[in-house]
Amino acid sequence: MISSDVIRGYNDTIILYLLLEKESYGYEISKRIKELSDEKYIIKETTLYSAFNRLLKKGFIQSFHKEQTFGKKRTYYKITEAGLLYYKEKCREWELTKEVINRFIKE
Amino acid sequence: MISSDVIRGYNDTIILYLLLEKESYGYEISKRIKELSDEKYIIKETTLYSAFNRLLKKGFIQSFHKEQTFGKKRTYYKITEAGLLYYKEKCREWELTKEVINRFIKE
């Protein structure tokens, strides 16, 4: 299991990646993270929803509703152009970070 | 430059790595991080010293003084057995973290 302090800088990036695949909503995204990480990272609900708010405020995602006939109303999110740029920047940063941290890791 | 949120989970690990090389003190460690990272990561003084206190409290490092004839008194640190174990654990975790985050990074 991965500790949250480690992944802290990448929660937003992870969410943006999944929204790049397709527009989605909280519960689905949390399932997808669990699935894609082989259960090695399970994001906390509160962490996820506070990330959504942060990303909304920064204009990296947009929220909307779909007409549903049943079930509790979902808030859907999609990535914006600015969000895509931010995601790409984070990807480059990640390559650099890997390289740098590797220098302080033994075998 | 690497943002601090990304490296947050690895400051302690980086410090332990350098103390594994040899016992050292704050200023020297900060220079070494800058050097080893090719200036791509420069740790803030306050971050460094608060990390020392955290590591001391956890018993991962020990502090001591050397007799000096001049200069401001330095506080030296060395890694403990528990610190070494923690370091090794963090190295394993890092491999896992890399693998997982990579799944959310494009190209």
Added chain:
DNA sequence: CCATTTACTTCATCTGTCGTAGTAATTATA
């Protein structure tokens, strides 16, 4: 002799994570 570098320390603030708890609807199970 004054600036810079070395080598810290204290304090207050901010951000992101997380625990707890609550709401509300649907679906599974006994």
Added chain:
DNA sequence: TATAATTACTACGACAGATGAAGTAAATGG
């Protein structure tokens, strides 16, 4: 048919780690 579990959130408060600002103190460089 009652209730437990699952889906899908929201609100709130606490906490840890990073950081900015400022201060202290000694040695060294120009």
